[in-house]
Amino acid sequence: EAQVTQNPRYLITVTGKKLTVTCSQNMNHEYMSWYRQDPGLGLRQIYYSMNVEVTDKGDVPEGYKVSRKEKRNFPLILESPSPNQTSLYFCASSLRGRTGKQYFGPGTRLTVT
Amino acid sequence: QQQVKQSPQSLIVQKGGIPIINCAYENTAFDYFPWYQQFPGKGPALLIAIRPDVSEKKEGRFTISFNKSAKQFSLHIMDSQPGDSATYFCAASGKETSGSRLTFGEGTQLTVNP
Numbered sequence: 001e002a003q004v005t006q007n008p009r010y011l012i013t014v015t016g017k018k019l020t021v022t023c024s025q026n027m028n029h030e031y032m033s034w035y036r037q038d039p040g041l042g043l044r045q046i047y048y049s050m051n052v053e054v055t056d057k058g059d060v061p062e063g064y065k066v067s068r069k070e071k072r073n074f075p076l077i078l079e080s081p082s083p084n085q086t087s088l089y090f091c092a093s094s095l096r097g098r099t100g101k102q103y104f105g106p107g108t109r110l111t112v113t
Numbered sequence: 114q115q116q117v118k119q120s121p122q123s124l125i126v127q128k129g130g131i132p133i134i135n136c137a138y139e140n141t142a143f144d145y146f147p148w149y150q151q152f153p154g155k156g157p158a159l160l161i162a163i164r165p166d167v168s169e170k171k172e173g174r175f176t177i178s179f180n181k182s183a184k185q186f187s188l189h190i191m192d193s194q195p196g197d198s199a200t201y202f203c204a205a206s207g208k209e210t211s212g213s214r215l216t217f218g219e220g221t222q223l224t225v226n227p
Binding site for chain 1: 119122145147149154155156157158159162202204206214215216217218219220
């Protein structure tokens with residue numbers, strides 16, 4: 001089954017404790033993105049990747065890091081999480097970049113206390 | 114700064130009604146306008162998309178209307194059903210952006226009552 005998986009689905013952590021949210025897709029897509037969803041703000045892109053070792057900042061990259069060492073994986077790293085990073089996070093992949101259908105993962109609900 | 118403004122924030126209609134969700138944009142370089150549908154606990158899924166060279170696109174009960182001069186586009190749901198209750202996001206992207214850059218609107222929570 002074609003899908004994007006994210007782990008963990010739920011995470012409660014404390015300020016400053018480094019964490020990684022994993023994302024994996026099995027569709028051989030070149031393009032992958034991370035979004036955060038907040039009430040009243042919609043989905044905002046954090047980082048995106050056009051291929052292995054090629055990443056770029058989205059609209060809200062501060063406080064986040066990403067890496068793309070393999071085509072299928074695109075982890076999101078929070079080196080020192082803060083309460084304003086409490087949010088719902090989605091990973092997405094697509095075959096054709098900006099005009100391609102974005103396949104979203106199920107989401108990761110992160111709470112930083 | 115929200116480059117794509119979406120309204121209303123929430124919408125309640127009766128079954129069979131025609132909810133309309135509106136989006137406005139400023140960037141004239143935008144040339145691709147998708148709509149995504151999100152059910153509770155799920156990730157968004159592509160519903161329908163339009164390019165600015167057409168004024169309307171239909172897929173089943175879903176229709177996008179596009180007004181290039183006004184820089185607005187809207188989603189109409191014909192004969193709405195309770196199963197259409199979801200959050201809807203409009204989005205836009207343009208040629209000057211690379212990779213998979215998409216700018217989303219704020220979202221509209223639609224409730225269709227039986």
